[in-house]
Amino acid sequence: MSTAPSASPNLGSARSGGPPSDEAPQPTVPAAPPSRWAPLRPLVLRLHFYAGVLVAPFLLVAAVTGLLYALSFQAEKLMYAHELTVPVGRTELPVSEQVAAARKAHPEGTVSAIRPAPQADATTRVLLSGVKGVDPDHTLAVFVDPYTGKVRGALEQYGSTGALPLRTWIDELHRDLHLGDTGRLYSEFAASWLWVISGGGLVLWFSRRRALRKVRGTSGRRRTLGLHGSVGVWAAAGFIFLSATGLTWSTYAGANIDELRTSLGQATPSVSAAASGGEHAGHDMASMTGGDAEHGVGLDKVLAAARAEGLGDPVEIVPPADANSTYVVKQVQRSWPEKQDAVAVDPATGKVTDVLRFADYPVLAKLTRWGIDLHTGILFGIVNQVALALLALSLILLILWGYRMWWQRGRGSAFGRPIPRGAWAEVPPYLLVPAMALIAVLGYFVPLLGIPLAAFLAVDIVLGEIAHRQGRRTYEGRAGVK
Numbered sequence: 001m002s003t004a005p006s007a008s009p010n011l012g013s014a015r016s017g018g019p020p021s022d023e024a025p026q027p028t029v030p031a032a033p034p035s036r037w038a039p040l041r042p043l044v045l046r047l048h049f050y051a052g053v054l055v056a057p058f059l060l061v062a063a064v065t066g067l068l069y070a071l072s073f074q075a076e077k078l079m080y081a082h083e084l085t086v087p088v089g090r091t092e093l094p095v096s097e098q099v100a101a102a103r104k105a106h107p108e109g110t111v112s113a114i115r116p117a118p119q120a121d122a123t124t125r126v127l128l129s130g131v132k133g134v135d136p137d138h139t140l141a142v143f144v145d146p147y148t149g150k151v152r153g154a155l156e157q158y159g160s161t162g163a164l165p166l167r168t169w170i171d172e173l174h175r176d177l178h179l180g181d182t183g184r185l186y187s188e189f190a191a192s193w194l195w196v197i198s199g200g201g202l203v204l205w206f207s208r209r210r211a212l213r214k215v216r217g218t219s220g221r222r223r224t225l226g227l228h229g230s231v232g233v234w235a236a237a238g239f240i241f242l243s244a245t246g247l248t249w250s251t252y253a254g255a256n257i258d259e260l261r262t263s264l265g266q267a268t269p270s271v272s273a274a275a276s277g278g279e280h281a282g283h284d285m286a287s288m289t290g291g292d293a294e295h296g297v298g299l300d301k302v303l304a305a306a307r308a309e310g311l312g313d314p315v316e317i318v319p320p321a322d323a324n325s326t327y328v329v330k331q332v333q334r335s336w337p338e339k340q341d342a343v344a345v346d347p348a349t350g351k352v353t354d355v356l357r358f359a360d361y362p363v364l365a366k367l368t369r370w371g372i373d374l375h376t377g378i379l380f381g382i383v384n385q386v387a388l389a390l391l392a393l394s395l396i397l398l399i400l401w402g403y404r405m406w407w408q409r410g411r412g413s414a415f416g417r418p419i420p421r422g423a424w425a426e427v428p429p430y431l432l433v434p435a436m437a438l439i440a441v442l443g444y445f446v447p448l449l450g451i452p453l454a455a456f457l458a459v460d461i462v463l464g465e466i467a468h469r470q471g472r473r474t475y476e477g478r479a480g481v482k
Contacts, residue, residue: 048200065174067392089147101149102126102142111293118314191246192449221408228401235394245375266364271342271356296347
């Protein structure tokens, strides 16, 4: 279903005098009349086989690291329990006092955001940017007991989900193998092909006769094929979803998707952080010290204004960037139901100047948000993470079964006998032309699918022509051609 695919029983036995492609005796099944889509099956088989063989190593890395990432959420809670949780007290200190305690312990850097304790037993996070020794794309999270003001520790944090060092390391391993932008090409390549391999596997499985799909009572290669196909069918929807959502924030396909969403008026909106102006604009800003989070009316009144607009926990408070900016208070709950409302609060007056509701997001912006959060295991919490872990395990098994089928497909001393080439030449124009047009469009928007696919087709055609000139057949289903 996902990697090195099986050969069709019909294709394998087409060679005159050759053994059947499935090693076990085939049951006698009445021949069904060929459908109009039948000519596509050999082409899909060849594409599924070679894409599986060549892309499987990248998919295996993505699956193993994805499995680790799915497990990292619970591991993070255990590893950093001291920083994340506190005994429940009676009365929480004002946020401003909690920030002051954090700044006393860590005066370095600049306060970039504050996340008040979202639950009774949770700590408040004061996020500092520009701290020496901390990755510029990360922040230093200072954990403060909201009841006592005691600092319980400080850890490097990454991203809007507040990933701490363990999850950050695994996340970056999954995303780019710790190789930066160059490494991201591996994950985009895997995501670009996962849906193609999964979709091709579905076509091959459901185009097989029902009697040839069973696993029980079979052995050898046919049993491997049955396991590969059965698990792949059940997991295919999940793989296609992971592929589609993974591409939304990839380097090249992600940029094309963002451009398309923007052109359709479906980009993710943001609250306006520009101050309203007037005689109070920039009030008290000149007296601020570098890195301080207290501007104008202060954090406590700003948070109260956001609460009055209905912004419940968890929230993040972002201080004004300059004298002409406002505070931004935004909800940061990525689990269901999503809380993504945001408000801008004038630091001079404490009044709300702009409100953005998640309910008002464009449809594609909402779907993108939900898709990414489901992909990263946040949307439905531990249930989501268990589902991702099972998908990752399924993909690992499918890859291993796929390579095992390739091994078993060899005859005698031959290893991994390949699928015969030339199947594309058997596809009638009324199917081939629309298919090529669709591939061209997809290749434009998903270049790490289109470029390798074009190269594969070019090499296949050249090798087929060479074989034809040498008098060998190029396609086993038709005599005289190879």
